[in-house]
Amino acid sequence: MMAGFAELGLSSWLVEQCRQLGLKQPTPVQLGCIPAILEGRDCLGCAKTGSGKTAAFVLPILQKLSEDPYGIFCLVLTPTRELAYQIAEQFRVLGKPLGLKDCIIVGGMDMVTQALELSRKPHVVIATPGRLADHLRSSNTFSIKKIRFLVMDEADRLLEQGCTDFTVDLEAILAAVPAHRQTLLFSATLTDTLRELQGLATNQPFFWEAQAPVRTVEQLDQRYLLVPEKVKDAYLVHLIQNFQDEHEDWSIIIFTNTCKTCQVLCMMLRKFNFPTVALHSMMKQKERFAALAKFKSSIYRILIATDVASRGLDIPTVQVVINHNTPGLPKIYIHRVGRTARAGRQGQAITLVTQYDIHLVHAIEEQIKKKLEEFEVEEAEVLQILTQVNVVRRECEIKLEAANFDEKKEINKRKQLILEGKDPDLEAKRKAELAKIKQKNRHFKEQVEHALQQQKAGGSARRRRLTKAQPEARLAPVPTQGPA
Numbered sequence: 260m261m262a263g264f265a266e267l268g269l270s271s272w273l274v275e276q277c278r279q280l281g282l283k284q285p286t287p288v289q290l291g292c293i294p295a296i297l298e299g300r301d302c303l304g305c306a307k308t309g310s311g312k313t314a315a316f317v318l319p320i321l322q323k324l325s326e327d328p329y330g331i332f333c334l335v336l337t338p339t340r341e342l343a344y345q346i347a348e349q350f351r352v353l354g355k356p357l358g359l360k361d362c363i364i365v366g367g368m369d370m371v372t373q374a375l376e377l378s379r380k381p382h383v384v385i386a387t388p389g390r391l392a393d394h395l396r397s398s399n400t401f402s403i404k405k406i407r408f409l410v411m412d413e414a415d416r417l418l419e420q421g422c423t424d425f426t427v428d429l430e431a432i433l434a435a436v437p438a439h440r441q442t443l444l445f446s447a448t449l450t451d452t453l454r455e456l457q458g459l460a461t462n463q464p465f466f467w468e469a470q471a472p473v474r475t476v477e478q479l480d481q482r483y484l485l486v487p488e489k490v491k492d493a494y495l496v497h498l499i500q501n502f503q504d505e506h507e508d509w510s511i512i513i514f515t516n517t518c519k520t521c522q523v524l525c526m527m528l529r530k531f532n533f534p535t536v537a538l539h540s541m542m543k544q545k546e547r548f549a550a551l552a553k554f555k556s557s558i559y560r561i562l563i564a565t566d567v568a569s570r571g572l573d574i575p576t577v578q579v580v581i582n583h584n585t586p587g588l589p590k591i592y593i594h595r596v597g598r599t600a601r602a603g604r605q606g607q608a609i610t611l612v613t614q615y616d617i618h619l620v621h622a623i624e625e626q627i628k629k630k631l632e633e634f635e636v637e638e639a640e641v642l643q644i645l646t647q648v649n650v651v652r653r654e655c656e657i658k659l660e661a662a663n664f665d666e667k668k669e670i671n672k673r674k675q676l677i678l679e680g681k682d683p684d685l686e687a688k689r690k691a692e693l694a695k696i697k698q699k700n701r702h703f704k705e706q707v708e709h710a711l712q713q714q715k716a717g718g719s720a721r722r723r724r725l726t727k728a729q730p731e732a733r734l735a736p737v738p739t740q741g742p743a
């Protein structure tokens with residue numbers, strides 16, 4: 260008999276909360292991490308998508324909070340706004356008997372309201388790094404100096420320098436939290452950034468990784484479909500049509516590589532009367548939330564999204580993930596297809612592959628340690644709709660261009676900043692300043708590294724170089740705990 264939640268050291272009220280939520284037995288990552296966190300250790304948890312990592316940190320934090328409640332007790336960082344809301348919900352539901360006060364600090368929402376909420380000392384703050392760093396820089400109405408827990412969900416994403424680079428903001432946040440704290444880091448893909456992460460979690464770190472031959476879940480049927488670029492969309496329409504014909508209750512997430520493709524395809528699928536909503540970063544935040552809500556409640560069956568939706572989102576009804584483009588990184592593939600086949604359910608992933616992307620599929624297969632199988636399609640059926648699909652797609656493209664989608668991006672950004680009480684021109688300046696600081700930090704690091712190398716190599720030049728580097732060190736300190 261496997262241990263239940265009570266055997267992990269959780270109090271009876273939390274065990275009862277789990278029961279009410281339908282969590283009967285702890286999942287392996289929960290079995291491993293909860294006792295270690297309760298013991299006061301830092302924790303790095305690496306487990307497959309949909310395996311219950313969120314509750315693995317929420318439960319022990321709530322227990323510790325109930326023993327010594329104060330605000331701000333815990334800070335959770337996460338890469339996307341939607342994910343912040345989802346995590347807050349878990350805290351709220353499981354922490355209901357505590358009268359838990361939480362606060363969500365994400366971009367695209369009113370800064371003043373957020374500042375007020377922060378000043379009311381919520382127990383738990385769930386934030387995206389950019390907005391929290393903005394608050395730290397601009398107000399002194401709250402402090403994260405005394406937090407007990409720092410959680411980084413999707414920790415590898417927070418540390419990597421992707422299209423949204425969190426490093427400068429993370430440095431600001433890490434400089435504002437106490438050195439004495441528990442740090443909990445979770446993701447389905449921690450290994451690439453393990454070294455940086457280990458620098459953050461130094462308090463008897465407990466490392467938990469699921470030992471499994473394949474890195475994606477067993478209940479996931481993974482297929483590829485080799486298609487010429489020009490007929491991709493006809494295949495997409497065909498796939499959806501077939502799926503709709505064969506299933507009563509269905510939900511699909513389609514991933515695209517750019518906001519524009521996402522928007523065009525959404526318009527196109529709607530023309531074919533598929534109930535589709537889009538989710539990408541060029542939408543206003545309110546529209547993003549609304550789209551996700553419509554999809555979650557199955558009013559709309561198809562969510563077409565960029566990688567803003569690839570990590571963490573937990574929508575049980577999703578049966579199929581379609582990759583409209585082959586992800587360039589295996590890690591992105593793992594997170595995308597992990598939006599289905601969650602918590603033991605079945606699911607299917609179909610990746611559209613053009614002849615130029617075959618090497619990407621090989622890289623994916625190598626990483627996940629599994630071969631993708633071919634998805635069989637009646638080509639004749641696709642050919643029948645080919646012209647129609649391409650004409651409709653072109654119409655949608657023209658319509659979108661007429662709507663100045665690219666220009667709107669800039670205008671929207673400025674509007675959003677004004678709504679948030681910021682001056683767009685000042686913001687641009689601030690961004691430039693930040694870039695400068697970052698550049699300086701990098702320069703400083705390089706100098707230090709260079710000096711260290713010289714030192715290693717020995718020689719008399721070494722002392723001179725080190726003394727030269729020191730004054731700069733005072734000008735642009737690099738927080739010791741900051742990520743590389």
Ligand SMILES: Nc1ncnc2c1ncn2[C@@H]1O[C@H](COP(=O)(O)OP(=O)(O)OP(=O)(O)O)[C@@H](O)[C@H]1O
Nearest residue numbers: 282284285286308309310311312313447571573602
């Ligand atoms: N012990 C449990 N028993 C049954 N279901 C569980 C249990 N723990 C969590 N779940 C459910 O499993 C689903 C997935 O959990 P969660 O979102 O935490 O996954 P995750 O590991 O964070 O995935 P990802 O890497 O995609 O973010 C949720 O709906 C959650 O309610």
